Amino acid sequence: MIVSKFGGTSVGSAENIKKVIHIVQKKSQKTAVVVSALGGITNLLIKASDLALKNNESYQEIVDQIEQRHFSTIEGLLHHDNQTVCKAEVAKRLNNLKEVLHGVALLNDLSNKTSARIIGLGELLSSFIIYHAMLQEKLNVKLIDSRDIIKTNDHYLNAQVHFTETYDLISKSLSSKDNNIFLLPGFIASNKNGETTTLGRGGSDFTAAIVANAISASTLEIWTDVSGMYTANPQLVKQAYPIEEISFQEAMELSHFGAKVLYPPTIQPVLDKRIPILIKNTLAPEDKGTLITEKSLVTGSIVKGISHIEDIALLTLEGNGMVGVPGISKRLFGALAENQINVKFITQASSEHSICIAIDISESELAKRAVDDEFEYEIIQHKINPLIIEDELAIIALVGDNMKSHQGISGKMFSELGTNNVNIRAIAQGSTEKNISAVIRKKDVKKALNTLHAAFFEDQIKQINLFVVGIGNVGSKLLDQILSQYSYLLEKLHLQLRVVAIANSRKMLFRAEGIDLNVWQEQLDSQGVVSDMKTFMTEMNALNLRNSVFVDNTANHKVPGFYAECLSSSVAVVACNKIACSSNYDNYRQLKYLSRKYKAPFLFETNVGAGLPVIDTLNNLIASGDRITEIQAVLSGSLNFIFNHFDAEHSFYEVVKQAGIEGYTEPDPRIDLSGVDVMRKILILMRESGMPCELEDIKNDSFLPKASLEAGSVADFMETLKSGAGHFEALRKEAEELNCRLKYLASFKNGSAKVGLQHIPKDHPFYNLDGKDNIVLFYTDRYKDQPLIIKGAGAGAAVTASGIFGDIIRTGNK
Structure with missing residues (x-):
């Protein structure tokens, strides 16, 4: 026999319940089916209880809403002739609920016994409706009230099960050979007086696990709205995918750290008999899901999953008076236990100077009062500091049975997080190394999950x-x-x-x-x-x-x-x-x-040089131990374009305007023509060479007339190029007479640098520098006589964009 548990989403609508019935129909073995309340009904029942306690009559509207939800489900499931009996029973039970809530409102009292009776109604209603839907499909099904076979103590809202008696009752009740399907409501049970009790958080899973143990089921199936346990929360990590097979221990670790598919305490009865658990998706039953067995499947990543818990507070108890004093930890955890505060994370340095623990943030103030009261004497004596609370934190954890046999897992984890500025406040790793946990800022959770998932699960993309x-x-x-x-x-x-x-x-x-x-x-x-x-x-x-x-x-x-x-x-x-x-x-x-x-x-x-590898080459020279002794360069593609196109047929103004149109100059051409742009470039090269220099240390021999230098706007500047045409024409003619070309040079030697327009003769390596090209000559200790030359297009949108693109790719390689 197998046990199949269907959660609230799986039975959340008539359409989904039809899928559940179809899944059960296809079973070749006898099946015990455990169902939750329709999705969201339990929360509505709790809300109605709270309103009634406040004597707020709108609780009746909530009950009406619950009724309508169930009626709508019945209408979507059952033929018209079969609806009447089902609706009548639902209406009867909800009328009874209204009477109970009316009593709560009158007495202004809501006991745990009454709460259990109220919130357990959802499972009773859903199982009753599903039972009739199965009968309509002619399934050989028997409806069993879980309160008749699961017996507990009187802790109504989180009852403890009497296992020996319960296992015996379940075994007898499900031994009938007349039925292939046994349908049970989850979550609810009863005490020795037959009063309704509930099994607490994850109660329907607990019901299913108890039944599986009692009948020694071959498999426990947990049907939910996801296709298994994922490598990470798929809502935060889009690349996350279902884990095909996982061990009990790995599943427990992941569930403890926030994976909502399982609630660890509830599946303990299954673990006792090592019954496999299969997580399946009701909405996609063909998906493989996740099989949880005794041993982990050793394939793929050594890390099986990444999980997290949000809304964590980190508590730190520290002080010199703790060192070497026995009993500190016992008192700390005793104070927390007395106040029923659950500790999720513990770490202590070997110096014994401090202990860090993580708890739910909702319990942090209570914890502070409890711990400060416990250590009041030591705090007064300044031997121990008052408890420190840090909030807005989360715990993130790597989980995997086989991590212990592979070195470097924790190093890789912390390195990846550090590279992405995820600050780690505390670390915990047990000797079994099945879980490596770290406390981080809550706001960093999504980034941390995606970073680690990429590092451990993705194809290194x-x-x-x-x-x-x-x-x-x-x-x-x-x-x-x-x-x-x-x-x-x-x-x-x-x-x-x-x-x-x-x-x-x-x-x-x-x-x-x-x-x-x-x-x-x-x-x-x-x-x-x-x-x-x-x-x-x-x-x-x-x-x-x-x-x-x-x-x-x-x-x-x-x-x-x-x-x-x-x-x-x-x-x-x-x-x-x-x-x-x-x-x-x-x-x-x-x-x-x-x-x-x-x-x-x-x-x-x-x-410097747009898309040319000037700075990268310089950095490689310096990193390899070389030393820059001299730099000669044409570093402005825009100025080189301008002076290469400035001739007797084209005025200086026309050439500058054309350079701007083609994107070779800065938006403000004064930056280029004044020499400031070239000064900045040679300054950057000097700094990258290791020289601590400033812009004003560079000598600028400007070729512009005074009017151009003093122009207040770009438009005014361009006008001065027209009015000063004679000045620029004289520069051109002088170079022509000397059989030279005009080039705007930057040079660095013996600790000093300068920029300016120069006459370049035909035998100079810069003479034939055409178009918008740049050229840089590096003289170094290794390149003394023949410099290292870098030459190519040094201006233009496309080549500049390609240089930026190259830098972006470099960030990905770091």
Whole structure:
């Protein structure tokens, strides 16, 4: 014989009950079917009780609602001719309920005995209705009132079972050879006087487990609304999947830590006889479900599941007076036990200076009073501190029988959490190593679950969550590149890039599940809200996603002010914006420090040379022990484009305007033409070389006339290029007469740097630098005579976007 228990969702509607009957019909063995109340009915009964106790007559409306729910179920299940008897019995029992509740209201008293009688009604009604539905389908079924066969003490709301008597009654009652199906209401029982008692939380599971033990069932089936026990909570981890097979111990551990499919105390009768448990989905009966047996199936991940408990308080008892004093722990746990406070987590350092325990947050104040009273003398003597309470916490746990035989599991767990800025407040790991638990912030639960699930269960596909600020020329090209390369990155590099937020100066858009890059512009226009960087940061922090990357595609002076906040939250920063790295040296150094401290990459390859690997090459030279002695470079693709196209047929003004149209200059061309942009770039290279220098340390030989330098706006500046045409023409002619080309150079040597326009003769390596190309010559201790040369396109939206894209991929490899 097997035992099949169907929970509240499984019997929550006429449609679902039909599925239950169909499942039972297909059984080839005799079956004991245990059913819960219709989903939500028990809560309604409790609500009606509370209202009656307050003498609030709206409890009658709740009872009417319960009646309508059952009538609706009957109408959906039974033929019209069969409904009358069933409805009459339901109405009779609910009228009786109203009388009981009326008495509660009159007496202003609700005893545990009366509560048990009220809240146990749901199972009686559901089993009665399902019984008649089974009879209609001509099933050979016998309805048994569980109160006749499960006997308990007088603790009405959480009764203790008299197992010997109960097992004997069940065995006799289910021994009939005339029936193939025995239908029982779960949750309810009775005392020696025949009064209704209930079995407490998970009572229907308990009923099923008791019956399974009594008849030595071949299997206990738990039918619910999920397809087994999952590797993690599927509501929080979309990639979670059902565990095919798991041991009793692993199931108990996962259930203790929040997996709602099983309630550990209730299945103990099954464990005593090592009866397999099969978790199945009533709504998808063809799914395999999870089989719980004595031994774990050793396949796939060593970790079998990840679970958690929210709403935890961490209590810390500490003080020098605890060290070496026997009995401290006994007194602590004794004080908690006397107040019926359940301890979920314990850890104590070998120094004996402190003990940390975790409990439900709802019991924290009671616990503090109890413990402080117990240690009142020691607290007065300053030997022990008053109990410390930390709230807004959660426990997260890795579970697996075979973790003990594999090294590095806990190290990997804590490393992954640390990389994603999940702070661990306490750790507990038993000597059996079947469970590794950590107390973390409640707000970090989703990120922690997804981080660990990716590390232990997924095919090493790393999801990168992108928060992109700046979606103009460069930003839009970046989004296009991410879209076009999505499949390649997933297949070849096991990286999944997900753009979670985008923002420009007017609007911003957040989508936790990811923005559809095929229609991002339409979504931003129609669904975006007013753009504000502080709000953007608040939203990003609230999402608290693993592997987050903040991408700055702007030239805005304010956006870099948020880099420190990002890095301190372990959010990587990728920037083409040069403001941060060319700001004062202390700020630059602080950002690099935060990046190291919080293991959050801070990458800005595009600050110099757009998509060229200039900074990466420099960093590799320094990391390998080389030393930069000299740098010569053309670092402005925009200026190189301008002077390469400035000739007798095109005025300087026309060429600068065209460079702006093609996206080669900054939005404000004065940044390029004044030399400030090139100064920033050589400054960044000097700093990356190890020199603590400032922008003002770099000499700037400007080629612009005074009027251009003093222009108050971009429009005024462009006008000065027209009015000063003679000045620029003279520069061009002078170079032509010398048989040279004009190039804007940056150089560094002997600790000093300068930028400026220079005449480049034909034999110089920079002479043939065409278009918008950049070139950098690194002279080092190893490259003394022949420099290391990096050359290529150094401006343009597409190449800059590709450089940013490369940095994003690098964050995924760190």
